[in-house]
Amino acid sequence: MDKRVQPEQGLFKTLLEILMVSGRLGFTSFGGPIAHLGYFHDEYIRKRKWMDEKNYADLVALCQFLPGPASSQVGIGMGIMRAGVPGGIVSFLGFTLPSVVALILFALILQGLDVSNAGWIHGLKLVAVAVVAHAIIGMAQKLTPDLKRKAIALLALVITLLWQTAFSQVGMILLSAILGFLIYSRHEAEADSRISFPVKRSLAALCLALLFGLLLLLPVLREMTSIRWIAVFDSFYRSGALVFGGGHVVLPLLEREFVASGWVSKEAFLAGYGAAQAVPGPLFTFASYLGAVMNGWAGGLLATAAIFLPAFLLILGTLPFWDGLRRNPKAKGALMGVNAAVVGILISAFYQPIWTSSILAPADFAFASILFSMLVYWKLPPWIVVLTGALGGTVIALI
Template identity: 50%
Template structure:
């Protein structure tokens, strides 16, 4: 029936196979968290058919509720579903490694500047990818006037009152509206084994995530050490930020600028550079760590900021599989899925569209990229075309 998960292609079952798939995405996924969700949808829903449209939207909604980098957590969950915990780690490593290495080299003075036109071209490709993902998700998840109304309301509220708290309230309101007004049809979701052993592992992962959050500040106070203090600070940032992306900026600034580890100008230079590179924005942790104390600190900060999100994905998904079959939860998720479409629409308009499409040439390039997206041009080739067009025309 409509929305049912397609029969998955089982060619990628090993952690190494998952790593290679996500490494290619890590090399070509420009545009920030919202664009990443579009690239993931192209790769895993349309091309590889690992899961269906509704299951993917459900996964996106779940990761929006969890602390941590939402787009990276979607990737971790996909890796977990294909190759267990090693697959989750492999998905994170493949998607994060290119940008983390580039950020570390940039902080150490090796990286070279990227022409402004190339960066603009890459941003325009990201706009096209998000538009295509938004349109396809809206067709699947906003059927009927009620779900359309929820999506529009979510977009308007977030645009009028931007901020993390409003986003969380919008998701909660959508869940309540869905629970009370929507009668969903059950659809098959992401297949993650939910055996007693996996639930035990999930409980252990949740316990470890909470235990580290409580114990790390104590350990850092008892045994003063720069690397331990960095691990503590970046772990807390990863554990307390919801939605990822630009929300992480003030928390990271408090961790590295206020204690005097970095100057504000260097911090902002690293943050701006991260937005110009493929892969997760949280890779800025590698830049900050390297600028503070070289390669070792870069690795410590990078692992610390992503670890809470990884532990939460491993911990929540085994229990989620049992909970998601309940009709009340399905109804709430239907409302949340519609709200996710609205949040993506708001993020498309501000900041992606307003910052990227500033004239007729930019608009023409976005339309051209949309046409190429519609004929299933590989993302990496689209990225190369966008970079070349930006360098030539902008």
Template identity: 55%
Template sequence: MDDHPTNTRRIWEVFKAFLALGLTSFGGPIAHLGYFRTEFVARRKWLNESSYADLVAMCQFLPGPASSQVGFALGLMRAGPLGAAAAWLAFTLPSAVILVLFAYGAAVMGGPIGMGVIHGLKIVAVAIVAHAVWGMAKNLCPDRERAGIALGAVLIIVFTGGALGQVAAIIVGALAGLWLCRAKADHCAERAHFPVSRAAGFVSLALFLLLLLGLPLLTTLTSAQGPALVDSFYRAGALVFGGGHVVLPLLEAGVVQPGWVTPDQFLAGYGAAQAVPGPLFTFAAYLGAVVEPAPNGLLGALLALVAVFAPGFLLLVAVLPFWNDFCRVEGAQALMRGANAAVVGILGAALYHPVWTSAILGPYEFALALTGFVLLEKWKAPSWAVVIISALGGLLISLAKGTAL
């Protein structure tokens, strides 16, 4: 156990690292995984490539926001429970604040200049994800067997799509690894360890189930709006696989269909959520601020934000102590080698759609994305600097075309 001053420094280190990412991580959950890999695997070396891919694979299996769960686990690994809280708060706060301000009418990203900058931020996601895929492929797919598993994952995603396709790709990849990758050397000692006891895991699982079952009952018994609001967002976070855009239909069913939020309000907030960094789940803060009847405003935003993230984090804590033990099983190593190769394939498929298809509209955008990739790969530039360069590049492209992108 770290002594107090050291642990305090680590918590602060986690907070600063994730705050920088919360301010600059545009592009959605797949891009966030690329940002995390650049910052914590390549630059800070908090964990190795295999451990990171293990963590990504596990979070893809769990309901909730996968990229935020990965960030939460990285904070937990680095600085304990307070580190996990610091990682979530720092990564989530910037976009949540912006969306609450938007709910109060502070829309600032309209017009050609704003749209040009936003498009540049979409382009940087291409460079970030391409850099992650390139680096992970070199480390996790070094032979033809694992390269084949990655390719198979791409094909599964192409023909099935969605969160179901991602989960299917990881399952097929793991089974293929069990067959093809038993002879590949790996060392469990290099795997990340998460400081969560079995008792904490069971308590977390019990709390997850208690809230999932108890909140609807409390809503029925009291007919109060507060519990109903928390229940709606908690269920959305508990029942969504893959995170990101997959949560939108659940949120729509939870707030638009009961008449708490109008369809126009919902779509306006969704559009704003596309223009901010950080996790898309912070869209819940906007919805909590604009719902009618009360609680709304700042209190509604806080309740909605905590409720939508809570189930994914509770499930993650419930699984982590058993994940530590799972790593030590011999057959599990082959399973994870195949699953890790599948993760590379999932990221590779996402690099094309939606990341590339939504950002690369012509040769100017391609040149800017390639510049970002070279800065990351060869110049080892920090991701925040590449984000700034891409934002300015997007503005120049917008001005050169003479129209809003």
């Protein structure tokens, strides 16, 4: 059973709790969106039991299916289910602000510093290897318990590994939903799996209308006016609304929007990408850096709001309808297929780009094994593993 907010707790106390937990995750969650899901699972599900395993898996599947930053949407969803819309906002701020502030400072102060090849960054990549491996093992045990779901996961792994496009993950999720519908359509949902969301359907419909309305209206306003702020907001908003697959996939869209237009130099873009790899939190906060390069700290905040706004509108617009769909036996079967596919997609992402960009020598594999043991067997806090990874990466670079 998920651990819900009790009325007597008080909204302020609950929001403060969400802010403290999400803020700690925002300072320590290195390694990209797949690693973030591992950190979330450890903190929200294993330690605090704010949601049960099946509900978390379904939430991850939903956010993988939606466009936008999947890990940020999972975090927003956790906050909403804990304390309504204010909880979602607080959860987002706690997880996102550390990297937003860091990247705006990079843009204003450290823009010319080359950090892309620093040893401590490589160490953080090795931390990501350990975190993602831990997450995959735990999720695979629960989401692929039988041969049919193992086969779906294997199919997802092969397709997303060999066909690496912006649409491969979405296509595989749709295919696995069909397979799950056909194979598990008679599956009955468990009585204790019900979960309600403190978001009215009228608000959800308004959010979806606003999402698509802005997609249509902003390009028109951009063409009708010469206001630079509208053009910048439109570019970031469309990038956040139309990208599938997480932060790394949005980079080509941002490069086309801002480098090709001459708003940001290629050198500044690449320097910011190196900085984005060095900070925790969502990679979408790379937009904060680009906005700050163009228009200072105010531009950084505008870019952050624009690129994450679609994620908010999508998660608020879909959550109220989600529980009814997934409790339908046929829809439940489709979600079982999707959850199995998510495991395969995670393994695919674990190999490319996490493993291929991190394990470059025997020393890397040995150190990643140590970090994995610290996290899984010795059960040390994630921040100790992160710190050890950064220090160890620096040492490895000097050897």
